[in-house]
Structure formats: C-alpha cells, structure tokens
Amino acid sequence: FPAxxxxxxxxxxxxxxxxxxxxxxxxxxxxxxxxxxxSSSGADSESKTADKSSLTRKLKHDVIEGVNQLIQExxxxxxxIAEQAIEHIHQNExxxxxxxxxxxxxxxxAAKEKKRSxxxxxxxxxxxxxxxxxxxxxxxxxxQTTVITDSAVxxxxxxxxxxxxxxHAVMANGGVIGPVGVNMAALxxxxxxxxxxxxxxxxxxxxxxxxxxxxxLNELRSPxxxxxxxxxxxxxxxxxxxxxxQVVNPTFDYVPPNLVSLFITDTGGHNPSYMYRLIADYxxxxxxxx
Amino acid sequence: xDTRRGALAVPKVRRVGFFTSIEPPPxxxxxxxxxxxxxxxxxxxxxxxxxxxxxxxxxxxxxIPPSRHHSDNLxxxxxxxxxxxxxxxxxxxxxxxxxxxxxxxxxxSYNPPDSLLGxxxxxxxxxxxxxSASLFGFQRSDSTKLSASLxxxxxxxxxxxxxxxxxxxxxxxxxxSQGKKKIAEVSGKSESATTKPQKEKEPKALKDKTTKAERRxxxxxxxxxxxxxxxxxxxxxxxxxxxxxxxxxxxxxxxxERLPVTSSVSEKTAVAVEKxxxxxxxxxxxxxDDKSRVDKAKRRAVVEQTESKNKVxxxxxxxxxxxxxxxxNLSSNFFTLDSIHHAVYKVxxxxxxxxxxxDNARCIAMLQAFQEAIEDYSTPPMKDLTMDLTAKINGYxxxxxxxxxxxxxxxxxxxxxxxxIRKLPVNLSESEAKSSLCSDIGRFxxxxxxxxxxxxxxxxxxxxxxxxxxxxxxxxxVVEMILLYAHEIGKKFRVVIVDSRPNLEGQKLLxxxxxxxxxxxxxxxxxxxxxxxxxxxxxLGASSIYSNGTLYARVGTxxxxxxxxxxxxxxxxxxxxxxxxxxxxxxxxxxxxxGDPDAVANIPSFRTNAKHSKTMDNNKNLQFLNLMYDxxxxxxxxxxxxxxxxxxxxxxxVIVREYRRENLLL
Numbered sequence: 001f002p003a004x005x006x007x008x009x010x011x012x013x014x015x016x017x018x019x020x021x022x023x024x025x026x027x028x029x030x031x032x033x034x035x036x037x038x039s040s041s042g043a044d045s046e047s048k049t050a051d052k053s054s055l056t057r058k059l060k061h062d063v064i065e066g067v068n069q070l071i072q073e074x075x076x077x078x079x080x081i082a083e084q085a086i087e088h089i090h091q092n093e094x095x096x097x098x099x100x101x102x103x104x105x106x107x108x109x110a111a112k113e114k115k116r117s118x119x120x121x122x123x124x125x126x127x128x129x130x131x132x133x134x135x136x137x138x139x140x141x142x143x144q145t146t147v148i149t150d151s152a153v154x155x156x157x158x159x160x161x162x163x164x165x166x167x168h169a170v171m172a173n174g175g176v177i178g179p180v181g182v183n184m185a186a187l188x189x190x191x192x193x194x195x196x197x198x199x200x201x202x203x204x205x206x207x208x209x210x211x212x213x214x215x216x217l218n219e220l221r222s223p224x225x226x227x228x229x230x231x232x233x234x235x236x237x238x239x240x241x242x243x244x245x246q247v248v249n250p251t252f253d254y255v256p257p258n259l260v261s262l263f264i265t266d267t268g269g270h271n272p273s274y275m276y277r278l279i280a281d282y283x284x285x286x287x288x289x290x
Numbered sequence: 291x292d293t294r295r296g297a298l299a300v301p302k303v304r305r306v307g308f309f310t311s312i313e314p315p316p317x318x319x320x321x322x323x324x325x326x327x328x329x330x331x332x333x334x335x336x337x338x339x340x341x342x343x344x345x346x347x348x349x350x351x352x353x354i355p356p357s358r359h360h361s362d363n364l365x366x367x368x369x370x371x372x373x374x375x376x377x378x379x380x381x382x383x384x385x386x387x388x389x390x391x392x393x394x395x396x397x398x399s400y401n402p403p404d405s406l407l408g409x410x411x412x413x414x415x416x417x418x419x420x421x422s423a424s425l426f427g428f429q430r431s432d433s434t435k436l437s438a439s440l441x442x443x444x445x446x447x448x449x450x451x452x453x454x455x456x457x458x459x460x461x462x463x464x465x466x467s468q469g470k471k472k473i474a475e476v477s478g479k480s481e482s483a484t485t486k487p488q489k490e491k492e493p494k495a496l497k498d499k500t501t502k503a504e505r506r507x508x509x510x511x512x513x514x515x516x517x518x519x520x521x522x523x524x525x526x527x528x529x530x531x532x533x534x535x536x537x538x539x540x541x542x543x544x545x546x547e548r549l550p551v552t553s554s555v556s557e558k559t560a561v562a563v564e565k566x567x568x569x570x571x572x573x574x575x576x577x578x579d580d581k582s583r584v585d586k587a588k589r590r591a592v593v594e595q596t597e598s599k600n601k602v603x604x605x606x607x608x609x610x611x612x613x614x615x616x617x618x619n620l621s622s623n624f625f626t627l628d629s630i631h632h633a634v635y636k637v638x639x640x641x642x643x644x645x646x647x648x649d650n651a652r653c654i655a656m657l658q659a660f661q662e663a664i665e666d667y668s669t670p671p672m673k674d675l676t677m678d679l680t681a682k683i684n685g686y687x688x689x690x691x692x693x694x695x696x697x698x699x700x701x702x703x704x705x706x707x708x709x710x711i712r713k714l715p716v717n718l719s720e721s722e723a724k725s726s727l728c729s730d731i732g733r734f735x736x737x738x739x740x741x742x743x744x745x746x747x748x749x750x751x752x753x754x755x756x757x758x759x760x761x762x763x764x765x766x767x768v769v770e771m772i773l774l775y776a777h778e779i780g781k782k783f784r785v786v787i788v789d790s791r792p793n794l795e796g797q798k799l800l801x802x803x804x805x806x807x808x809x810x811x812x813x814x815x816x817x818x819x820x821x822x823x824x825x826x827x828x829x830l831g832a833s834s835i836y837s838n839g840t841l842y843a844r845v846g847t848x849x850x851x852x853x854x855x856x857x858x859x860x861x862x863x864x865x866x867x868x869x870x871x872x873x874x875x876x877x878x879x880x881x882x883x884x885g886d887p888d889a890v891a892n893i894p895s896f897r898t899n900a901k902h903s904k905t906m907d908n909n910k911n912l913q914f915l916n917l918m919y920d921x922x923x924x925x926x927x928x929x930x931x932x933x934x935x936x937x938x939x940x941x942x943x944v945i946v947r948e949y950r951r952e953n954l955l956l
Contacts, residue, residue: 132891139911144911146912148917156917226789235804243806
C-alpha cells in the first residue's frame with residue numbers, strides 16, 4: 001500500500017496488539033476503506049461501497065453494544081459492592097459516613113440484612129445537607145443512626161470503627177475525589193488509626209493523574225448556599241475604606257492515596273496502589289494521557 | 291542550673307516561652323533561643339501605643355516569679371496588718387517579706403522585668419531563702435491557702451490577725467509536721483541560690499525526719515480535733531457540699547471549711563497540707579448516669595427540665611434536656627422566685643435563650659450579676675456573713691448550672707469569689723465587706739479579661755506580618771480584637787473565616803470585620819482542605835485549656851487544627867490565663883456539653899432537594915447530636931498566647947501551678 005503514511009502503519013500495528021479504541025476504529029475505517037478503493041480501477045466500486053456501509057453498520061453496532069454494557073455495569077455495581085459488605089462489617093460496629101451515596105446505602109443495608117448489628121454516624125455534609133437524606137433512608141431500613149454536624153467529625157471519630165464513603169471519581173494514583181469534607185474525615189481517621197474505606201464502582205475509575213486536584217478538578221458552586229444574596233450588602237459599601245467579601249464553596253475534596261485504606265469496587269477489594277492496573281482493563285492505551 | 295548560678299549575680303526569674311522583646315533582657319544567658327529577635331523586629335511594636343498596657347514597653351516573655359511571695363496579693367489589707375504580735379518569734383529575717391514591696395506583684399506576671407529585678411532585688415534574696423526555709427513544701431503564698439483554710443470565725447477570734455506571717459513562723463517551728471514531696475520543687479525552683487544553700491539544707495534535713503508513723507499520728511490528732519470542734523466547721527461544710535452537685539472548679543471549699551478549730555498549730559498546718567494535696571486532684575464532675583445524684587439534683591432544681599427522649603447512648607453521662615419548654619417556664623416564674631436574685635435570674639434566662647455566647651461574655655455577665663446580688667444582700671440576723679453569703683452564691687450557681695452548664699472559666703471565677711468571701715476579715719462591717727467584695731469582682735473582671743485581652747492583643751499582633759492570610763474559626767472575641775488592632779496599625783493581611791452549623795457564629799465576625807474594612811473570605815468547615823492551602827496562620831480562641839495542653843473550644847476547632855497541622859500551618863491559640871485549669875482531658879466525649887438537637891435537625895428545606903418529613907422525627911432509631919465543644923490534642927497547637935506571654939501548650943501546668951499558689955491566676 002504505497003499511500004500509507006507512517007502514522008497509519010503505527011496505528012495498524014497498535015491495533016493488532018490491543019483491542020482497538022474507538023478513535024482508531026473511526027480513523028482507520030475510511031483509510032482501509034479507501035485503500036482498496038484507490039487500488040482498484042473502479043470496476044467494482046459498487047461492491048466497495050457496499051463493504052463500507054456494512055463496515056460502518058458493524059461499527060455502530062459495536063459501539064451501541066459497548067455503551068449498553070457500560071450502562072449495565074453502572075446499574076449493577078451497587079449489588080456487587082454490597083455483596084462484599086458482610087466481609088467488612090461485624091457486630092457492634094460504629095460506622096461514620098459523610099454526605100449521601102447510594103452505594104454506601106446499599107452496602108450498609110446489605111450488612112443489616114445479614115443480621116449484623118451496628119450503628120451509623122452520619123455527618124450532615126454542608127452545604128447540601130445530603131446527610132439528612134441518607135440518615136432518613138437508613139432509619140427507614142431499621143438502622144440506628146445519629147446525625148452529627150460536620151464540625152463534630154474529629155470529636156466523634158475516636159469512637160468510630162470504620163469510615164465508609166462513596167467516591168465521585170478515583171484517580172489513577174489511587175486518590176479519591178469525593179464530596180467536600182472527606183479529606184477532613186480521612187485525616188481524622190488516620191490520626192485515630194481508623195480504616196478509611198472508599199466504595200466506588202469501576203466506572204468511576206479515571207485515567208488522569210491528579211495534579212493540583214483541589215483547583216483543577218474542583219467545581220465551585222454558588223455562594224448563595226452559604227450566604228444569602230443581599231445579606232451582607234449593607235456592610236459592603238464598595239467605598240474606599242470597605243473590605244471585600246469572597247465566598248468559597250467547593251463541591252469536591254481530594255483525598256491522597258496514603259489516607260485510603262481500601263477500595264471496594266465491583267471487582268473486589270483493592271489497595272490504592274493497585275488501582276492504576278485496573279485502568280488498562282477499561283481504557284485503551286490510546287486514550288490514556290498520563 | 292549550675293552554670294546559671296555561676297554566670298550571673300542573682301537570676302531572679304526564669305524565662306520560658308517565646309520572646310518578642312526588642313532589647314535583650316539583662317539575663318541573656320537564661321533565655322531560651324530568642325526566636326523573634328532574629329525575626330522581623332517590627333517597627334510597629336515599638337511605635338504602637340503600648341504605654342498604657344501593663345506589660346510595659348517590652349513584649350516580655352512569660353515570667354515565673356521566684357518563690358517568695360507570701361503576701362495575700364489581691365488584698366493589701368493583710369499586708370498592712372503586719373504589726374500584729376507574733377506568738378512564736380521567728381528570726382528577724384522572716385519579717386522582711388512583709389514589706390509593702392511584695393504587694394507590687396499582684397497583677398499577673400507580665401510586669402516588666404524591671405519591677406521585679408530593680409526594686410525588689412535586695413529583699414528578694416532574703417525572701418527566697420526564707421521561703422524555702424520556712425515553707426519547705428510550700429511555694430509562694432501557700433500561706434494564703436493556709437490562712438484561708440482556717441475557719442474564719444474561730445481562728446480569727448483567737449488570734450487578732452490572720453496574717454501570713456503567723457502561719458509561716460509556726461510552720462517554721464513545726465518542722466516535723468510536713469512530710470510532703472515538695473522539697474524537690476523548692477530546690478528545683480530556687481533561682482537565687484547563692485544566698486540560700488545553707489538554709490536549704492535545713493528543710494531537707496527536717497523533711498527526712500518525718501516518717502510515716504509520725505504522719506499517721508498527726509492524722510489521728512486531726513481527727514480527734516475535728517470531732518471536738520465539729521459544730522461550726524461541719525455545718526458550713528455540709529451547706530456548701532450539698533449545694534454544689536456538679537462543680538468541678540470549686541472543689542476545695544467544703545474540704546477547707548471542715549478544718550477544725552484547734553489550738554495546736556502543727557495539726558492545723560498538717561491538716562492544711564493534707565487538704566492541699568487532696569485539693570490538687572480536681573473533683574470529678576457530676577455524672578448524669580448516676581441515678582441517685584440526678585434525682586437529688588432534680589429535687590433541688592429551680593428549673594423544670596424534661597429529659598430528651600432520644601438520648602445518644604455515648605453521652606448518657608451528660609445532661610440531655612429538651613429545650614423547648616424551659617424558656618417559657620422560666621420566664622413565667624420570673625416574679626415568683628425570690629430565692630434567686632433578679633440579676634442572676636436574668637443572666638440565667640439569657641443563657642437559656644442563647645443570647646449570650648462566648649466564654650468571656652458569659653463570665654462577665656455572671657460576675658456582674660453577682661456584684662448586683664452582693665450589693666443588695668443583707669445578712670439575716672444571727673448568721674455569719676461569710677457563711678450565709680457563700681450559701682447564697684452556691685444557690686445561684688446551681689441555678690445557673692440548670693440553665694446551662696458552666697464553663698471552666700466561670701468555674702474559676704466562682705472559685706475566686708468564694709475565696710474572697712472566705713478571706714474577709716471578721717472585723718469588717720457588712721457594708722465594708724460587701725463593697726470590698728464588689729470591688730474584688732470588678733478588679734477580677736478588669737484584670738483577667740479586659741487587661742488580659744489587651745496584653746494578648748499586643749503579643750499576638752507581633753505574629754502578624756504583611757501579606758499574611760489568617761484563618762480563624764467561629765467567633766472569638768479575642769481573635770476579633772487582634773485582627774481589628776492589626777488592621778488599625780496598618781498591617782496588610784487577609785482573613786479567612788470558617789464557619790459551621792448550627793450556630794453559624796462566623797457570620798457575626800464576618801459582618802464586623804467587613805464593616806471595618808478587612809478583606810475577608812468566608813467558607814464552611816468542610817472546605818478547609820481547600821482553603822488551608824492559602825492560609826499562612828491559624829488563630830483560634832479557647833473556652834479553656836486543660837493541664838495536659840488539650841484545648842477545649844467550640845466544636846470544629848479540632849478539625850481546623852488537625853488540617854492545619856497536615857498542611858504545616860502554625861496554629862496560635864489566644865486564651866486568657868484565668869481559663870487555664872488543672873484538670874486533664876483526653877477526648878471530647880468524657881466532658882462536653884450537648885446542645886439542642888433540634889438545631890441540627892432543622893435545616894432550611896430549600897437546601898435539600900427532598901421534602902423534610904416530620905414522621906421520621908419520632909423514630910427512636912434516629913438521633914441528632916449537637917456537640918458544643920471538642921478537645922484538640924496539644925500536638926496540633928503551636929503556641930498559646932495568654933496574658934502571661936506566649937507559651938507552648940506544655941507549659942500550661944506550670945502556669946497553673948505557679949500562679950495558683952500565689953493567687954495570681956485567680
């Protein structure tokens with residue numbers, strides 16, 4: 001094939017070694033489609049277009065199947081994680097959690113169904129106060145729950161056996177992006193030697209390495225969740241001698257991997273240092289930017 | 291120690307802690323490394339209007355005064371009564387420390403070194419030696435404790451003057467009656483050792499002679515004497531003992547008042563020593579899971595309390611009451627209760643309603659209410675002023691406890707007040723006694739809070755440099771003063787205010803700072819990991835500091851300190867010295883205060899996306915916990931700024947011990 005460039009050769013070589021990524025497929029198809037097209041004299045151009053359309057149809061089918069698989073995985077991760085609950089929660093435990101996560105809810109309820117008795121402290125998780133919702137759901141399923149303010153996390157952690165939180169994302173180095181306030185809980189847990197367990201479905205695994213995650217991987221929400229609009233307008237007169245007022249309301253918190261004791265995913269329990277291996281299962285090398 | 295003795299003439303004070311003085315103090319060899327002398331010696335410290343503050347022109351470090359002050363420092367009248375005849379003539383040197391110079395050191399030790407070294411250096415040598423000789427075992431004004439420990443009525447009638455010199459000379463003569471451990475501390479603390487060596491040997495030798503059998507004999511004698519003179523002492527003791535169910539801070543009073551009136555001085559002083567040793571162990575607080583004591587307290591209670599239904603198990607030892615019907619009950623009873631003075635009642639209501647928050651405010655309000663109550667007080671016929679007034683104060687205190695549990699600083703203040711009442715000479719008329727007590731209270735408020743705050747601000751402002759980002763938590767009045775003062779003198783800095791539910795006190799501070807023109811950032815406590823990267827210093831206020839260096843402050847302070855530690859940001863705690871306490875604390879569970887659980891449960895419904903269903907509230911599986919305080923371990927604290935200077939958290943027991951002996955702390 002004289003018209004092939006070096007890049008195409010490299011891409012073809014890569015695609016033989018690993019399952020092809022979506023990008024290579026989409027890139028490679030018109031190339032391979034055009035190559036026989038140009039070589040032929042055009043006599044059987046009709047059969048070539050027929051080949052091309054069947055190829056694209058097959059490609060679409062594959063992509064749709066892949067997406068369906070992903071949806072199922074996301075939907076089903078809760079049960080798989082909850083199955084492992086029985087291994088980690090024993091009798092008369094005290095568990096601390098922060099905010100609200102459906103994975104955590106299912107996890108705890110699975111343990112409750114297996115007749116383990118334990119109590120849960122839920123930190124309310126300002127400024128969205130999701131902890132209250134989680135507490136009500138836990139109580140509805142019969143668990144002893146106490147709602148505490150976020151400021152009391154350090155005070156109560158000396159009496160807690162395990163901290164279990166859900167994650168928003170798991171980074172390639174094993175760090176966790178979670179709801180705001182989990183870093184404080186992780187530091188407190190480390191000080192009191194309490195295991196810090198993160199529940200995350202494997203779809204939350206992210207191939208990025210977190211550089212300065214608080215700023216770059218964070219999202220600052222509206223200050224009205226902390227201070228009402230207009231509440232402080234009387235003291236801010238914007239004159240020469242007035243001060244300025246800035247409200248910071250981040251959504252996420254980063255927990256470095258050394259503070260995490262265990263990841264429980266739908267494929268089992270893992271160490272934070274192992275998480276990078278799982279990336280290869282879910283991401284193609286072409287898509288990794290490391 | 292030896293090098294220190296050899297190098298200089300007479301080192302008077304031992305310096306501990308951090309230094310910010312610009313001129314190096316005379317005994318430079320004594321000092322720990324002067325951190326801030328090499329640091330930025332701000333022109334602002336010298337130019338700032340420090341002349342009115344008692345700390346003088348130097349930001350002096352913490353001074354441990356030498357062990358020589360026996361005078362009842364807070365009351366000059368005892369020192370003035372130096373002319374009384376001394377039954378047992380001691381050496382002439384004993385009388386030297388009665389000179390009025392001693393009364394100089396009545397206000398905290400932040401007196402500049404010149405007052406200690408300059409004027410009183412000639413007498414200090416003799417004084418120190420006498421001290422160690424006479425009170426081997428006692429430091430400073432333990433005599434005040436002794437004199438205070440002797441019952442007011444009996445002893446003062448038999449001897450004309452209850453003056454410290456009496457007890458001390460008696461102690462000197464009763465060499466065999468003390469068998470305590472403190473000789474080691476005497477030798478450890480004796481800075482002016484050049485003139486003392488021979489005198490020190492005497493007490494050491496005397497102490498060895500006291501054996502266990504002798505001590506037991508002394509105790510038997512005490513017990514016999516106590517049985518003989520039971521009437522007065524025990525009655526008073528019972529009253530005060532019963533009326534104080536749960537006060538940790540005023541523990542020694544019943545024990546002191548039970549001391550019998552005997553003619554044997556040695557027994558008295560021995561008993562006093564025993565009492566003092568027992569007093570060193572603070573009384574435990576009332577535990578609310580002890581059913582009998584709770585019932586007893588309920589019967590005496592003025593305020594009706596209904597216990598909350600959903601108690602958190604971990605906190606069964608603390609009172610958990612329903613707040614909803616307390617306030618209306620109490621306000622409806624305002625005009626019917628005459629056992630409680632109206633000013634005290636008002637303060638109690640304010641506490642219950644939550645109008646007063648913040649330790650200093652609560653303490654000052656309570657003391658001012660007591661001032662009013664004392665002014666209006668009149669002794670009933672056939673009763674002694676001290677006893678009756680003490681009983682009345684106890685009644686007020688238990689009422690205030692029912693409204694809201696006392697803080698450590700309030701406990702210390704009450705202990706001070708009772709001390710003052712007990713130390714009233716009998717020959718004062720009622721009006722004189724009342725006015726002296728009121729002036730004592732006024733002086734306490736001034737010295738311990740207002741002037742102390744000024745001193746703290748002077749010290750702490752030196753730690754603020756231009757371009758800093760200062761983080762603070764909640765609303766501490768001392769930290770507010772520091773920030774405003776630093777802004778006034780022209781330092782450029784930013785403030786980050788961290789706030790938390792349910793009180794949201796930080797908004798008050800935010801409002802005050804922004805109106806004064808400071809640049810502020812406001813956030814909630816969950817976001818401290820985010821904001822701590824920007825902060826350069828953390829300033830925290832305190833409710834009290836325990837002897838093991840643990841900081842007891844608003845809940846959430848420990849989280850701030852921990853995250854600051856993780857990000858290597860220094861944590862500076864600003865706390866007046868009267869809040870120090872000799873108890874120790876390990877975690878936040880054993881000693882705490884529980885607030886209203888509904889404050890946690892009620893969240894503005896628009897904040898969450900779901901409906902707030904009331905049906906869940908009565909579920910016995912769901913509990914809300916509203917802790918008010920928490921304890922921060924001392925390793926997270928870099929420095930404590932108090933009116934005695936800037937000290938590390940490990941020096942707290944030293945301060946408590948040294949200054950409590952002198953009655954300088956209270």
